[in-house]
Structure formats: C-alpha cells, structure tokens
Amino acid sequence: MTAFIKRYAAAIVAALAFVAFVLFFPAWRGKALDSMVFQTKTMLLVIPPIFILLGLLDVWVPREKMIRYMGEGSGARGTVLAFFLGSFAAGPLYGAFPFAAVLMKKGASFANILIFIGAWSTTKIPMLLFEMAALGKRFALSRLAVDIVGILIIAWAIKLALPRKEVERLYAEAEHID
C-alpha cells in the first residue's frame, strides 16, 4: 500500500491540484473539464496500439538484429532507420518515450534513440501532409528541412553533453522494463 502511494504520489498531487483549480476558478471550470475529457479520449485512443506494437517489438525483434541495424556501429543506416521509424509513427510525443525505452533495451544506440524521438516529434508523414494543406508547401517543407538538421544537431549535442555514466544508467533502467 505504501509502495502504491509512493508511486502515485505525484499523480495524486496533480489530481488534487486539478480539483482545487476547478473548485476555486469557476470561470475556467467548463474549459478545464472539457480539455480533461478531450485529453483522456486522445490518450485512451492512442495508448492501445502503441503499447501492443512495443510489446510485439520486444518479443519478436532479437537483440542482435537491433544492435546490427541501430546499435553503436550502425552508422548512417542506423540514423536513416531511426528517422523512418519516428516518421511513420502516429500520435503525440508521449507515445514515443515508452517505445524508445524498448529500443534502448534492445541495444539501439543513444544517438539513434534521440533521432527517433526527434523524428516522432516533427517529421511524422501524416502530419506533414496535413501541414502542407493547411499552411502551404513552402511553410511545411522549409520547416521539415530545417527540422531534420535540428534533430541531428540536438541528438549530437545531447550525446556529447551527457556523461557516459548517465547514459549507462538509463540503459540499465531500460533493462528492467519487461
């Protein structure tokens, strides 16, 4: 029971804060409840396929294969593959994090994981088509071009800035998920 409370402490605090917010600011009440319903719906819709896919990935893709294709020595092929995996994804960025953890567990390199996260956040293909229609080709394509550069720079900068020990710790943590 205490373990449960400890795990959910932050969530309980957030829930209480939300209840207090709704009670004390009646002007925001309707909107707060509406956005709660909307976000819950989005999450419930997106969660099942993402977690099923990561479960399948975990069971079917052997570690050696992942290391060969996306591990430390995978080079440009690994980078391209990370970009594609992220770009073919769908759903909000928070869906990418548990997926990235399974990739980590399977031995994908940290740089490739960061590229995957970056691609999931900005170069998703269905979203890009929609952006072109809404904001124009010039807007969407120039943003895509600069964002691809940015994803690489950010991945490279984080890799350089993060101490080896911290990266090793994150990989050890990812091992525990199963």
Added chain:
Amino acid sequence: MDTFLLYGIAAIGLALSLAKDRGKTKMALKKAWKAFEGILPQFLSVLFLVAGALAVLDTETISTFLGRGSGILGVLGASLIGAITLIPGFVAFPVAAALLKGGAGATQIAAFVSSLMMVGVVTLPMEMKYFGKRAALLRNALAWLFSIAAAFFVGWAVSA
C-alpha cells in the same frame, strides 16, 4: 486519421504474431500491459497537468497571443506558448492557418508550431522517467532554442 493507421499496423502485427506463435503473442501482450502499468502514474500526472494548462491556454487565448505579438518578442512568446501546450496537429494547423490569413507573421506561427511539436513541458514527468532529469531537460531546452532558430528560417523561406 493517423490513429487509424496505427490501429491497422498494430492489428496486422498482432495477427501475424498470433499466426506464428500463440505463446509469444501472449507474452507480447503481457509486456505491453506491464509497460503501460509502469508509466501509468506519470501518464496520470501529465493528464491533469495538460487539462489544467489547456483550460487556461485554449485555442482562442492562443490565437489572440499569436495574432498580436510581433517582432522578436512575438516570436519568443509564440515559442513559449508552443512549449507549454499539447495540442494535436489536426487542431493546431487550422488555427495557425487562420491566423496566417488574418495577418499574423509566418515567423511567429512557425515558432509556435515548431515548439509545439518538439518541446513538451507538461509531458516532462513521462520523459524524465525514461530519459532521466538531465537528458530530458537538456532536450527540451535545446529543442526550444532550436524552434526559435527554425522559425526565423521558415519566416525567411516563406517571404523569399
């Protein structure tokens, strides 16, 4: 629309897996459930945070901010709003398009769209669980700075 795609891929994967090996498929679903249960506390925290943040920063409020701000301050403001909010693209793009038509600067709109996608302040609890505080904060800080640079590039590309 893209969620349907996701369901399609998951369904096909599940069917193939089931045809090949029942036991392994069961294990995959078990792992899926365990992974979900593992992140559930962070999921719930994010849910309450997002609902609160989006009540205050609804699309109308965002529109007035983005439509009004010009110059560097407008770009900074737009990227900050994008960093805090979590709106799916199919809601954000039409709003952004309407603002562009209404005369808002392309640079401001690009700053908003870029930081909306790359930076996730409210989802930090989830990101930190897998990536640690350091990497998560660093990624968001870098992505925010980058979204401003990207905005100026897009602004230039659209007007050139």
